Amino acid sequence: MPKVLVLYYSSYGHIETMAHAVADGVRSAGLEADVKRVPELVPQDVARSHHFKLEQDAPIATVDELPEYDAIILGAPTRFGRLPAQMANFWDQTGGLWLRGALIGKVGAVFTSTASQHGGQETTLYSLMSNLIHHGMVVSGLPYSFQGQLKLDEVTGGSPYGATTIAAGDGSRQPSENERDGAKFLGQHVASLARKLA
Numbered sequence: 001m002p003k004v005l006v007l008y009y010s011s012y013g014h015i016e017t018m019a020h021a022v023a024d025g026v027r028s029a030g031l032e033a034d035v036k037r038v039p040e041l042v043p044q045d046v047a048r049s050h051h052f053k054l055e056q057d058a059p060i061a062t063v064d065e066l067p068e069y070d071a072i073i074l075g076a077p078t079r080f081g082r083l084p085a086q087m088a089n090f091w092d093q094t095g096g097l098w099l100r101g102a103l104i105g106k107v108g109a110v111f112t113s114t115a116s117q118h119g120g121q122e123t124t125l126y127s128l129m130s131n132l133i134h135h136g137m138v139v140s141g142l143p144y145s146f147q148g149q150l151k152l153d154e155v156t157g158g159s160p161y162g163a164t165t166i167a168a169g170d171g172s173r174q175p176s177e178n179e180r181d182g183a184k185f186l187g188q189h190v191a192s193l194a195r196k197l198a
């Protein structure tokens with residue numbers, strides 16, 4: 001049975017919540033999903049003074065285990081409109097896998113979180129995707145058959161480039177039902193693609 005990795009970085013828990021919603025979507029489509037995260041790189045004292053959520057259940061992933069998966073779905077919050085250093089650092093260690101073409105043909109997709117509605121969601125999604133594309137992966141967006149991304153009667157994330165949420169400047173807003181549905185839909189969609197390609 002194809003196996004899916006949901007790999008994330010989250011400072012305050014919004015992307016952690018979205019990662020579990022993505023994994024729920026994968027499992028609801030009948031595939032196995034592992035949720036793992038990349039290591040924190042910010043010094044502990046800085047992370048504590050910035051109130052990072054340092055305790056998270058997901059185990060830390062290693063680069064060597066990536067080839068075991070048929071699909072990899074990446075999630076990370078924006079940092080100035082692009083992916084955070086924690087996630088970039090992880091992918092910067094995958095040169096050996098790239099050389100062997102170890103991820104070619106696997107399915108990929110991405111999700112993100114920003115403080116504000118227009119704080120760089122799609123540029124961040126693109127910067128996440130770029131890692132997957134250079135590895136020769138088959139990258140999917142979030143199809144418009146997830147109609148929740150067309151909602152205009154509430155503030156909401158959701159983009160054809162991937163699932164998204166909006167955290168607010170002080171991090172007080174949590175992923176809405178519609179945004180969690182978008183994340184779940186992305187997981188289901190990737191699972192169905194992984195099954196077809198397998």
Ligand SMILES: Cc1cc2nc3c(=O)[nH]c(=O)nc-3n(C[C@H](O)[C@H](O)[C@H](O)COP(=O)(O)O)c2cc1C
Nearest residue numbers: 010011012013014015077080081113114115116119
């Ligand atoms: C250094 C830094 C840069 C950030 N840059 C942006 C930004 O460009 N646009 C934006 O909307 N939010 C920005 N944010 C807010 C984060 O994206 C927000 O805290 C995050 O989406 C929450 O997700 P998390 O709980 O998974 O960490 C920034 C946060 C930090 C710490």
